[in-house]
Amino acid sequence: MRSAQSEVVRARWVLPIAEPPVEDGFVEIDNGRIVSVGPWTERGTLDRTVTNLGDAVLMPGLVNAHTHLELSWMAGRVPPKSAMDEWIRELMTVRRIGHEGGPEAISKAAVDAAIAMVESGTVLVGDISNTLITPGLIAASGLRGVVFHELIGFAATDPERIVREAGHRLEEHRTLPLELGVVAHAPYSVSADLIGAIARAPRTTPLAIHLGESAEEMEFIATGQGPIRRTLEHLGVWNDAWPVPGCDPAEYVDRLGYLQPGTLVVHGVHFGPAAIGRLKDRGAVLVSCPRSNRWVGSGAPPLAAYYRAGVPVAFGTDSLASAPTLNLFDELAEARRIAPEVPASLLVDSATRRGAVALGLGAEYGTIEPGKRAALIAVRLRGPSGRFGETDVPASAETSVEEYLVSGNVRAPQDVRLIRPR
Numbered sequence: 001m002r003s004a005q006s007e008v009v010r011a012r013w014v015l016p017i018a019e020p021p022v023e024d025g026f027v028e029i030d031n032g033r034i035v036s037v038g039p040w041t042e043r044g045t046l047d048r049t050v051t052n053l054g055d056a057v058l059m060p061g062l063v064n065a066h067t068h069l070e071l072s073w074m075a076g077r078v079p080p081k082s083a084m085d086e087w088i089r090e091l092m093t094v095r096r097i098g099h100e101g102g103p104e105a106i107s108k109a110a111v112d113a114a115i116a117m118v119e120s121g122t123v124l125v126g127d128i129s130n131t132l133i134t135p136g137l138i139a140a141s142g143l144r145g146v147v148f149h150e151l152i153g154f155a156a157t158d159p160e161r162i163v164r165e166a167g168h169r170l171e172e173h174r175t176l177p178l179e180l181g182v183v184a185h186a187p188y189s190v191s192a193d194l195i196g197a198i199a200r201a202p203r204t205t206p207l208a209i210h211l212g213e214s215a216e217e218m219e220f221i222a223t224g225q226g227p228i229r230r231t232l233e234h235l236g237v238w239n240d241a242w243p244v245p246g247c248d249p250a251e252y253v254d255r256l257g258y259l260q261p262g263t264l265v266v267h268g269v270h271f272g273p274a275a276i277g278r279l280k281d282r283g284a285v286l287v288s289c290p291r292s293n294r295w296v297g298s299g300a301p302p303l304a305a306y307y308r309a310g311v312p313v314a315f316g317t318d319s320l321a322s323a324p325t326l327n328l329f330d331e332l333a334e335a336r337r338i339a340p341e342v343p344a345s346l347l348v349d350s351a352t353r354r355g356a357v358a359l360g361l362g363a364e365y366g367t368i369e370p371g372k373r374a375a376l377i378a379v380r381l382r383g384p385s386g387r388f389g390e391t392d393v394p395a396s397a398e399t400s401v402e403e404y405l406v407s408g409n410v411r412a413p414q415d416v417r418l419i420r421p422r
């Protein structure tokens with residue numbers, strides 16, 4: 001099982017995720033894989049290189065299950081709004097005008113953002129891409145995960161051909177160490193026929209869709225009216241043949257076959273018990289991005305209700321157009337703020353194991369268990385003075401180490417380190 005090159009990493013806390021936190025724990029790594037994990041006192045007679053991280057938490061790298069790296073150049077260009085349709089109109093204007101530095105500047109911003117993600121402890125990403133400029137730069141940054149090639153088209157004709165062509169565009173990226181799939185943007189920007197065609201197409205990744213994000217979307221799917229209807233008309237893509245669903249967006253895309261086991265439902269801000277129950281029944285996953293929801297003026301997701309209903313929850317940051325950072329620890333702090341009743345251990349579980357499973361990569365990532373990849377991070381614990389190594393925090397496992405991680409204490413890049421096996 002282990003070679004002479006295996007190494008041992010020791011830390012004040014080890015978070016296997018699959019088991020409760022271990023105080024003064026160790027992880028043995030060999031050839032990039034986890035061999036064993038447990039309390040330091042049970043390390044046996046390991047005659048291995050030992051790295052002692054001291055006052056740190058050793059844990060699986062984080063999973064950012066929803067971002068749009070290709071929009072990174074928009075950081076700070078689309079200010080927060082009080083209603084989502086205003087925010088989207090401004091985003092579309094900024095995108096149409098483009099970056100004064102051209103495609104190079106857009107790529108550079110995406111590269112910088114991917115590097116910042118790695119430096120804040122993210123190892124897996126679910127990245128949404130319309131343009132497909134991101135797969136190569138994601139792979140080069142060291143991130144792994146899924147690139148979702150997202151289609152938009154409310155007036156689309158010949159949906160089967162559109163899906164086929166999107167699949168062909170992915171071919172040139174197949175040599176990268178990433179998973180690739182075709183998905184729909186949202187129920188108000190993609191025609192019913194195209195959503196159905198995407199749902200039916202063969203794939204190796206989960207489906208994803210922005211759903212239940214705003215009050216305007218709820219109104220549009222229920223009645224065919226409101227600000228979204230006016231925007232579609234203004235853009236010249238309103239389709240009179242579009243059958244008004246007359247229900248909530250979850251029921252609508254379910255009718256189209258899109259709510260499948262593992263479908264990533266991104267946002268779900270405006271869903272009540274019926275839609276949440278439908279997600280649970282279909283085996284869908286909620287990907288929550290609460291800072292983005294606040295930024296675009298769509299409100300706060302009912303996170304606790306999803307956890308109570310047993311819907312798997314993962315977290316994403318969304319793009320730098322609607323979030324100040326791509327640091328998932330910052331997202332967890334917002335989740336903690338809006339859902340104080342959800343145990344910190346569940347929030348951390350969502351940001352690691354649940355996220356990895358959501359991206360279809362749970363067999364390799366998300367927990368510290370023998371056989372999995374050693375895609376681990378160390379988070380330094382900061383004492384009340386703000387200095388490292390003040391050993392009075394955290395005091396006990398449940399109330400402290402996980403609570404510490406979700407309470408806005410973790411600053412990146414200074415507090416986070418990637419564990420790179422030798």
Ligand SMILES: [Zn+2]
Nearest residue numbers: 068210318319
């Ligand atoms: Zn998004």
